[in-house]
Amino acid sequence: MPVSTFSIMGSYLxxxxxxxxxxxxxxxAWASLKEKETRACRRFVLLAVALPLPLLALALLTESPVVPWIITVALVVGAGIFFIPRPLPAYKEHIVPRGRIDERDTMFSRDILEPGTSEYDAYYRRHPERKKGDDAFRRNPGLLSASATFYDPFIFPAAQANFELIEQYRNFVDGPVANERQQWDGPALSRQLKSLALKYGAVRAGITRLEDHHLYSYRGRKHNYGEPVEGHHTHALALTVEMDHDYLRNAPYAYCVLESSRQYVRSGVMALWIARILRDMGYHARAHIDGEYEVVCPLVARDAGLGEIGRMGLLMTPELGPRVRIAVVTTTAPLVADERDEDPSVIDFCTTCKKCADVCPSRAIPFGDRQEIGGVLRWQIDQQACFTYWTRTGTDCARCMSACPYSHPDTPLHNLVRHGIRHSPAFRKLAVRMDDFAYGRKPRPLVKGRM
Ligand code: SF4
Ligand code: SF4
Known part of the structure; x- marks a missing residue:
């Protein structure tokens, strides 16, 4: 090839x-503008100018025939490092907890304990180390309280209305089973239920065998405090619904709690429908919805193949990260469990990212590596610190969920990044830096009056 042709080709590259x-x-930049991410938009415009400019200048000014080729090869090799897939080995560690979780240990349960009652005395006899901190958050205004810091006279009552609606749903989580059992084969019924869930508006639905560690040991809400959980069902269907991205970007202010309550209602209705259908077909079925859980939803959803558990202790889904709410239906119907497509890249990404820990106003999320807790290697948040913040502000905060790089909308731009994160270790490191650069290490909440 003549030198001039070689040189021209290098410049064209x-x-x-x-x-x-x-x-x-x-x-x-355009996609970010559509998402109202003005900082990211400005940063991407900057990159759109700053990155091509030196290459153009080089192509125009260099007289060397080899320099453009050297730069091109360097860029291609560099891109290869970031984009060539390098799968991680599957988890080696045990992910099944030893024993069940007691719902009475959750903050919602501790919140309803009243000093002077036998439940209060019994609980703090078992856990004296929790008493001082728990008594402190009980002195705070409380969730959705009119004297809480982020009280909003319109949004708090709207969220309260949703929670009151869910409270009514508890009467429908279980019910009589039809005498005559319809004969379905497991795969067909499983497909039908999952496609129904998607039709109703779920983002994803999955099925797992119901294992002992999915169940709470004892109930901890006011209607059933201290009742042991029996668990006679064989399978569980978990479904996720999307939480609105804009509402969540308002976190930790009032819209986040409105959105949580709204999605508890939506996911709850779906679970009630599905459970009712199964009972009418002659199978026992129970919906597990906000305040009426006998199962630990994130564990069921993880084992049903819907995601992984990340640093903030929530289910991290492939499309929306933690920006989902979960509902579960347990049943005796002969469903077929889904294969769990384990994704170790989530743990690897969380190990580097730590953005949720950085933005958490109560410092409840650990910065360190996972610890072995109850037989499982995982991160554990400080529930008491987190809930204490909620009871001061009146909302359920969700700053961690809102700032998480996995929470970006399900669009081609973010899905391209998710694809890179899932497949390339080098890309994961780059993605953390890019997310900080574009959106900020501590993204500012979206605060713009009524949405
Ligand atoms: S913010 Fe980062 S560290 Fe936290 S859960 Fe999301 S990806 Fe993991
Ligand atoms: S909800 Fe708020 S306080 Fe709780 S862990 Fe997340 S960021 Fe921290």
Whole structure:
């Protein structure tokens, strides 16, 4: 090949790479503008100009025939490092907890304990170390209280209305079973139920065998405090619903609690429908909805193949990260459990990212590595610190969920990043830095009056 042709081809390659970079970052800026991410939009415009410019200058000014080729090869090799898939080995550690979780240990249960009652005395005899902190949050105004810091005279009552609606749903979580059992084969019924859940508006639905560790040991809400959980069902269907991205970006202010309550209602209705259908078909079935859980929803959802448990202790789903609410239906119907597609990249990403720990106003999320707790290697948040903040502000905060890089909307731009995160260790490191650069290490809440 003549030297001039070789040189011209090298320059054209640089023009081509510059054009690609320009188009990609202009697209990223436009997508960010649509998401009302103004900081990210500005940053992507900057990159759309700053990255192609040196390449263009080089292509135009260099007289060397080899320099454009060297730069091109370096860029391709660099991109290869970031984009070539390198799968992680599957988890080696045990992910099944030893024994069951006691619902009475959760903050919602401790919140209803009243000093002077036998339940209060019994609980703090068992856990004296929790008494001082728990008594402190009981002195705070409380969730949705008119004297809480982030009280909003419109949104708090709206959220309260949702919680009162869910309270009524508790009468329908279980019920009589039809005498005559319809004969379905397991795979067909499983497919039908999952597609129904998606039709109703679930983002994903999955099925697992119901294992002992999915069940609470004892109930901890006011209607059933201290009742042992029996668990006669064989399978569980878990479904997730999306929490609105804009409402969550308002976290920790009032819209986040409105959105949580709204999605508890939606997911609860879906679970009630599905449980009722199964009972009418002649199978025992129970819906597990907000305040009426006999199962630990994130564990069921993880084992049903819907995601992994991340640093903030929530289910991290492939499309929306932690920005979901979960409902579960347990049943005796002969369903077929889904294969769990384990994704170790989530744990690897969380190990580096730590953004939720950085934004948490109560410092409840650990910065360190996972610890072995109850037979499982995991991160454990400080529930008491988190809940104490909620009872001061009146909302359920959700700053961690809102700032998580996995929580970005389910769009081509973010899905491209999710794909890279899932497949390339180098890309995971880059993605943490890019997310900080574009959205900020501590993204500012979206506060714009009524949404
Ligand atoms: S913010 Fe980062 S560390 Fe926290 S859960 Fe999300 S990905 Fe993991
Ligand atoms: S909800 Fe708020 S206080 Fe609780 S862990 Fe998340 S960021 Fe921290």
């Amino acid at each position: 640089l023009y081509f790479i510059s054009a690609l970079l320009f188009i990609f970052f202009v697209y990223a």
